[in-house]
Amino acid sequence: xxxRKNKICQKPDKQNCQHNRQRDRREFLKxxxxxxxxxxxxxxxGCSGTLGSKEELSLRWKEYFKKHYRLMxxxxxxxxxxxxxxxxxxxxxxxxxxxxxAPIDGVLFGYAFxxxxxxxxxxxxxxxxxxxxxxxxxxxxxxxIFEMExxxxxxxxxxxxxFHKVPVExxxxxxxxxxxxQNAPCVKACPTKATWQEPDGIVVVDYDxxxxxxxxxxxxxxxxxxxxxxxxVVPKQDMTKKQHYLGNRMRGRGQMEKCTFCVQxxxxxxxxxxxxxxxxxxxxxxxxxxxxxxxxFVLKHKKVFRWKEDLGTDPKFWYFVD
Numbered sequence: 001x002x003x004r005k006n007k008i009c010q011k012p013d014k015q016n017c018q019h020n021r022q023r024d025r026r027e028f029l030k031x032x033x034x035x036x037x038x039x040x041x042x043x044x045x046g047c048s049g050t051l052g053s054k055e056e057l058s059l060r061w062k063e064y065f066k067k068h069y070r071l072m073x074x075x076x077x078x079x080x081x082x083x084x085x086x087x088x089x090x091x092x093x094x095x096x097x098x099x100x101x102a103p104i105d106g107v108l109f110g111y112a113f114x115x116x117x118x119x120x121x122x123x124x125x126x127x128x129x130x131x132x133x134x135x136x137x138x139x140x141x142x143x144x145i146f147e148m149e150x151x152x153x154x155x156x157x158x159x160x161x162x163f164h165k166v167p168v169e170x171x172x173x174x175x176x177x178x179x180x181x182q183n184a185p186c187v188k189a190c191p192t193k194a195t196w197q198e199p200d201g202i203v204v205v206d207y208d209x210x211x212x213x214x215x216x217x218x219x220x221x222x223x224x225x226x227x228x229x230x231x232x233v234v235p236k237q238d239m240t241k242k243q244h245y246l247g248n249r250m251r252g253r254g255q256m257e258k259c260t261f262c263v264q265x266x267x268x269x270x271x272x273x274x275x276x277x278x279x280x281x282x283x284x285x286x287x288x289x290x291x292x293x294x295x296x297f298v299l300k301h302k303k304v305f306r307w308k309e310d311l312g313t314d315p316k317f318w319y320f321v322d
Contacts, residue, residue, distance in 0.1 A: 056090045059083050069206040069245065070196070081245060088250070094236055100245045101267045103200035109261050110201070110288040112298045112318045113175050117282035120145055120166035120173040127277035131240050131262060132248040135232035142259040143177045143274060144223060154307065155223075175283070177274075178203060178224035178259035179307075179315030189219035195256070201288075201316050202261050204246040212254035221308055222315070228253050261285070288316070 066072070066080055077100040088096045125143045134140045146158030148171060155174050167173070180203045187195055187203065194209035195216060217225045231253045243249040244264035251257050262272035266285075270276075275283040286295035298304065302320040309315075 053090065056087065059087050059090075063087070063208070066208070068193070068209055077245070084245070084249065092236065094239060094241065096239075096241045096243055096249075098243045098245060098249060099264060099267075101263075103198050103202075104267060106287075106289055108199075108201045108288045108316075109180070109266060110286065110295045110299075110316045110318070111180075111261070112284040112295055112302075112304065112320055114282040114284070114322065115148075115172050115174055115319050116322045117280045118145070118173040118175060118278075119280055120147060120162070120168075121279055123277045123279055124175065124274035124283065127273040128259070130238060131265070131273035132260075133232070133234050133240055133243070133250055135228065135230070135234070136238075137230060137233040138228075140226055140228075140232075142226065142257075143175055146174045146176060148172050148174055153305075174319065175274075176223055176307075177317075178220075179222050179313070179317035180259075180261065182314035182316065183312060185219040185221065185311075185313060186216035186225060189215040191215065198246075200267070202246075202263055202266075203258070204260055204263065205256060205258065206246070207249075207251050207255045207257065210255045212256065214256070216256055221311060221313070225256055225258050228255050228257065 063080070063083055067076065069077070072080065081098045081100050085096055085098050088094050122145060125141055125145065128134070128143050129136075129141060132142065134142070144155075144160045146155040146160045147162045147166075147168065148155070148158040150170055150172065152158060155176050158174060162168075180197070180201055182197070182201070184195075184197060184203050187197060191213060192209050192211055194207075194211070195203060195205045197203045212227065214225075214227055217227065228251055232251060234250070240248055242264060244260075244267070247260045247263040262270075262274075265272060271285055275285045284294050284298050286293035288295060288299075290296060298320055299318065302322070304318045304320040306315050306318055
């Protein structure tokens with residue numbers, strides 16, 4: 001055997017040998033990147049044995065690496081919405097219509113609850129669950145109705161687990177949900193900035209940037225946040241197909257969610273589902289910047305108060321009495 005063919009790196013070929021090592025390193029890194037990409041894609045599909053269709057894999061890959069919602073251009077938001085619509089069709093065979101509608105100029109939403117009219121019927125809760133595609137398996141609810149004795153003014157001393165005919169004599173009812181505080185503690189507590197307040201006053205969540213740390217739950221003094229302990233279950237026939245990226249689109253396990261004043265409805269000029277469903281007219285919603293709105297009439301002419309106002313959270317949710 002020719003000894004020259006068996007040499008590794010002799011002095012005359014040092015430059016070529018270094019070049020070969022660099023080339024080998026590049027090839028190794030390229031291969032590692034391909035393996036990592038393949039493994040990451042497999043995790044994204046949530047499948048151990050199959051990666052799904054090529055189209056689904058490509059869509060999920062792009063979803064995984066998209067920007068935070070607030071950093072997206074309008075074109076990127078449109079692309080994201082189109083991907084989610086297509087993924088819903090591929091995965092579940094459902095045709096959804098998703099929006100990324102922005103806040104309306106000159107609108108600041110506010111909410112008022114009439115404690116003398118609410119009779120605890122829970123139509124608001126049922127409407128909210130259906131409209132916002134809430135998990136049926138865990139019976140998740142954004143709204144809680146407290147049965148209160150006269151003389152009580154804080155839901156913390158009320159009963160939110162009543163299962164009897166309503167209304168009960170000598171009692172009244174208070175609804176609690178996200179209050180969309182102007183000085184929201186949950187926004188300050190979020191370490192990934194996954195939650196923030198929009199110009200129209202709605203506190204929203206970019207679900208894909210939520211890491212599920214639940215700091216916002218600890219920070220919220222109003223029971224306004226919910227955590228997904230499992231993958232939400234919503235039957236196809238019950239799913240609300242008109243969705244908003246920051247609202248009632250399907251969420252995932254380990255993500256936080258909350259009332260968004262039905263952003264998919266309110267930004268298209270409709271009332272939130274709970275307001276529309278209330279049989280006694282106890283719920284009032286509208287534009288705080290419009291002097292002729294019903295919410296402004298309530299704030300001007302009714303006896304109003306805000307729960308835990310001393311905390312300085314400045315909630316845009318009032319209680320009032322006739």
